[in-house]
Amino acid sequence: MDFLNGLVALSxxxxxxxxxxxxxxxxxxxxxxxxxxxxxxSNFAHGDTMAFGAMLAxxxxxxLQGMGISFGPLxxxxxxxxxxxxxxxxxxxxxxxxxxxFYRDQKAKPVIxxxxxxxxxxxxxxxxxxxxxxxxQKFADGERFIISVRxxxxxTGLREGLAIKTTQGLTVVVAVICVAALFWFLNRTRTGKSxxxxxxxxxxxxxxxxxxxxxxxxxxxxxxALATIAGVLxxxxxxxxxxxxxxxxxxxxxxxxxxxxxxxxxxxxxxxxIAFSEVxxxxxxxxxxxxxxxxxxxxxxxVQLLSTDYKFAVSFxxxxxxxxxxxxxxxxxxxx
Amino acid sequence: xxxxxxxxxxxxxxxxxxxADDVKLGVILGFTGPIESLTPAMAAGAEVAMKxxxxxxxxxxxxxxxxxxxxxxCVDAGAASAAAERLITADGVKGxxxxxxxxxxxxxxxxxxxxxxMVMISPSATSPALSSAEDNGLFFRTxxxxxRQGQVLAQVMKDKGINSVAITYTNNDYGKGLAxxxxxxxxALGGEVxxxxxxxxxxxxxxxxxxxLAAAGGxxxxxxxxxxxxxxxxxxxxxxxxxxxxxxxxxxxIGSALEAAFGDEIEGSIGTVPGSESADAxxxxxxxxxxxxDASGPYIGESYDAAALIMLAMQAAGSSDAxxxxxxxxxxxNAPGEKxxxxxxxKALDIIAGGGDVDxxxxxxxxxxxxxxxxxxYREIVIEGGKITTAKFH
Numbered sequence: 001m002d003f004l005n006g007l008v009a010l011s012x013x014x015x016x017x018x019x020x021x022x023x024x025x026x027x028x029x030x031x032x033x034x035x036x037x038x039x040x041x042s043n044f045a046h047g048d049t050m051a052f053g054a055m056l057a058x059x060x061x062x063x064l065q066g067m068g069i070s071f072g073p074l075x076x077x078x079x080x081x082x083x084x085x086x087x088x089x090x091x092x093x094x095x096x097x098x099x100x101x102f103y104r105d106q107k108a109k110p111v112i113x114x115x116x117x118x119x120x121x122x123x124x125x126x127x128x129x130x131x132x133x134x135x136x137q138k139f140a141d142g143e144r145f146i147i148s149v150r151x152x153x154x155x156t157g158l159r160e161g162l163a164i165k166t167t168q169g170l171t172v173v174v175a176v177i178c179v180a181a182l183f184w185f186l187n188r189t190r191t192g193k194s195x196x197x198x199x200x201x202x203x204x205x206x207x208x209x210x211x212x213x214x215x216x217x218x219x220x221x222x223x224x225a226l227a228t229i230a231g232v233l234x235x236x237x238x239x240x241x242x243x244x245x246x247x248x249x250x251x252x253x254x255x256x257x258x259x260x261x262x263x264x265x266x267x268x269x270x271x272x273x274i275a276f277s278e279v280x281x282x283x284x285x286x287x288x289x290x291x292x293x294x295x296x297x298x299x300x301x302x303v304q305l306l307s308t309d310y311k312f313a314v315s316f317x318x319x320x321x322x323x324x325x326x327x328x329x330x331x332x333x334x335x336x
Numbered sequence: 337x338x339x340x341x342x343x344x345x346x347x348x349x350x351x352x353x354x355x356a357d358d359v360k361l362g363v364i365l366g367f368t369g370p371i372e373s374l375t376p377a378m379a380a381g382a383e384v385a386m387k388x389x390x391x392x393x394x395x396x397x398x399x400x401x402x403x404x405x406x407x408x409x410c411v412d413a414g415a416a417s418a419a420a421e422r423l424i425t426a427d428g429v430k431g432x433x434x435x436x437x438x439x440x441x442x443x444x445x446x447x448x449x450x451x452x453x454m455v456m457i458s459p460s461a462t463s464p465a466l467s468s469a470e471d472n473g474l475f476f477r478t479x480x481x482x483x484r485q486g487q488v489l490a491q492v493m494k495d496k497g498i499n500s501v502a503i504t505y506t507n508n509d510y511g512k513g514l515a516x517x518x519x520x521x522x523x524a525l526g527g528e529v530x531x532x533x534x535x536x537x538x539x540x541x542x543x544x545x546x547x548x549l550a551a552a553g554g555x556x557x558x559x560x561x562x563x564x565x566x567x568x569x570x571x572x573x574x575x576x577x578x579x580x581x582x583x584x585x586x587x588x589x590i591g592s593a594l595e596a597a598f599g600d601e602i603e604g605s606i607g608t609v610p611g612s613e614s615a616d617a618x619x620x621x622x623x624x625x626x627x628x629x630d631a632s633g634p635y636i637g638e639s640y641d642a643a644a645l646i647m648l649a650m651q652a653a654g655s656s657d658a659x660x661x662x663x664x665x666x667x668x669x670n671a672p673g674e675k676x677x678x679x680x681x682x683k684a685l686d687i688i689a690g691g692g693d694v695d696x697x698x699x700x701x702x703x704x705x706x707x708x709x710x711x712x713x714y715r716e717i718v719i720e721g722g723k724i725t726t727a728k729f730h
Contacts, residue, residue, distance in 0.1 A: 012577055012578070013543075013550060013551070013577060014548035015580075017543050017544075017547075144576075145576075148578075149577070149578025150578070161577075161578035163576055163577055163578055165576060166631070170591075208494075226413075234540070236543040237538035237541075239540045239541075239569070240380075241540055243538070244539070244540040279544065282544050283530075283544070283547055283548070283551070284547065284551035284552065285551065286551045286552065287551040287553070288549065288551075291574040302531060302551060302552055303551075304546065304548060304551075307533070308544040308545045308547075308548055309531070309534070309536065311544060
């Protein structure tokens with residue numbers, strides 16, 4: 001019984017939040033990794049692309065709510081998602097036409113493109129705050145919980161409760177669908193194959209008649225879709241606040257690099273590695289250990305390795321360690 | 337010609353002493369930032385007092401009082417000091433009602449008020465550290481120090497039969513000072529504090545902080561934060577994970593935003609806000625409501641009182657010069673003298689002009705002790721039926 005109680009406490013405070021957070025990071029890192037693989041630069045504007053997509057979703061959600069349309073137990077934001085994706089695609093394609101294309105035609109070095117993407121980041125950041133303001137916005141509706149703590153306790157009679165939020169369940173399901181669709185696209189479709197070919201060897205791909213502008217366009221569209229989905233899921237699960245997406249940039253890049261830049265599989269693995277490290281290292285293990293340790297050996301302190309304030313420091317340290325000892329990441333991506 | 341000049345000079349001097357001019361008072365509050373939903377009503381409270389005095393036409397021979405607002409941002413010491421500097425140098429204010437949050441108040445006091453010799457009366461800065469700040473007798477507050485609030489909240493929790501608590505505080509002067517005083521007082525009463533952790537405002541997600549607090553355990557969670565910032569996020573995460581379902585909430589967390597966010601989800605939670613049974617702020621809150629501001633938050637009466645004290649002291653000193661009237665603030669605030677309730681500022685000005693003494697009671701039963709801070713009555717509140725209700729007074 002004690003073992004079960006400990007397991008439930010662990011799931012409630014570590015496993016479930018980390019899985020949801022990991023899925024959000026993985027979706028974000030997939031976007032970063034695709035840009036790196038195909039356009040060959042680190043896109044610092046990715047966090048704010050997420051914010052822009054999420055903002056569109058928030059606005060459309062409000063519109064739908066105003067019209068009295070809802071999605072039953074699921075959040076209305078899901079209905080708004082397609083509109084937000086289309087809007088974000090338009091934004092990134094316009095940005096590409098107006099900004100990145102100029103540097104691509106000049107065959108600018110990746111480091112220049114990185115700096116350019118920082119400029120784009122600040123503009124997008126300002127745009128989002130200009131439209132919706134810098135504050136928290138609530139747009140989650142529908143059923144809040146799949147299982148709430150009270151229901152779980154009644155069901156099982158355990159002392160510890162377990163809560164699974166609808167948004168957490170939704171995050172994982174949507175992430176799985178997105179990843180499956182992306183891999184199908186990359187491996188089975190003609191466009192996907194040409195994207196991979198372009199990523200592997202640009203000159204060879206050009207010689208075999210692949211149109212580079214088409215590859216670039218499809219890449220941006222996929223990235224916009226992934227960024228919007230990741231942004232909306234994060235906003236639903238936590239809260240929508242423009243500045244928070246900027247802060248997410250560090251863990252997202254850490255995920256992409258740990259997994260191996262340019263490797264989609266690596267991005268997903270990296271997302272979960274970072275999420276689980278952040279959560280487990282800053283978790284106070286007292287409660288779980290009290291259930292699991294034999295009597296008399298229970299810890300009296302909190303058994304917390306790092307204070308929660310250092311959450312981002314964890315991804316930073318992992319990032320540095322990976323760059324020092326295995327710059328290509330877990331899945332042999334491109335070295336940075 | 338010479339005579340004429342002399343005469344006109346003398347006349348203008350005479351007029352200077354008693355003439356009716358316009359006195360500007362600064363109102364420095366965090367109109368943007370973590371308590372932005374509370375500050376419009378606080379400013380309105382101060383402005384009610386200024387309007388009352390202007391309308392009476394009795395201050396310094398018929399002077400009017402005009403408020404000039406400045407934004408303290410509540411958190412950015414640099415921005416707050418710049419705002420205060422602007423009010424003093426550009427607008428020429430004769431006194432400052434503010435600031436609101438403890439950190440910026442200390443910064444304005446040290447960087448602007450003391451060097452310029454300007455009087456500051458804060459309605460809501462409650463950090464115990466301000467009691468010993470270097471102020472040259474220029475700083476006062478109509479809010480009590482949190483050292484007292486900590487004792488009261490600890491007593492309230494103990495009376496409810498609560499023996500162990502976890503504490504989380506917003507990571508700044510206010511939060512830290514309050515958390516320390518609650519923790520010390522509760523331990524002294526024989527309670528156990530299982531964990532004390534800080535939370536940063538402005539984050540999207542507080543589940544990690546709550547996980548730590550949940551691991552430490554406790555009968556309830558003390559959230560010494562801000563109602564427009566991280567506070568509700570912490571409560572939401574604690575409710576969602578089932579870590580805590582009742583909370584103890586100090587003054588920064590009490591506001592209608594709390595009712596709107598949680599309603600009866602935090603049924604039975606307790607809290608403390610400055611307030612006293614003998615004090616009646618209803619006249620002030622009614623007038624503030626009439627301006628369209630939300631008068632359900634704290635520190636509205638304190639703001640009225642802070643502005644009123646500045647103006648009464650000016651009357652007592654016969655001058656709107658800060659160096660002259662600073663010494664009179666304690667006199668008008670405390671006994672002996674006739675008791676002055678809200679809405680009676682005109683009467684008080686008359687008494688002072690006639691050479692009499694006043695004992696300003698005001699909206700919050702003002703009694704200044706020590707270096708010029710309110711002695712501190714508190715209202716204990718309970719969340720009942722999703723509403724903030726008054727349980728009793730301490």
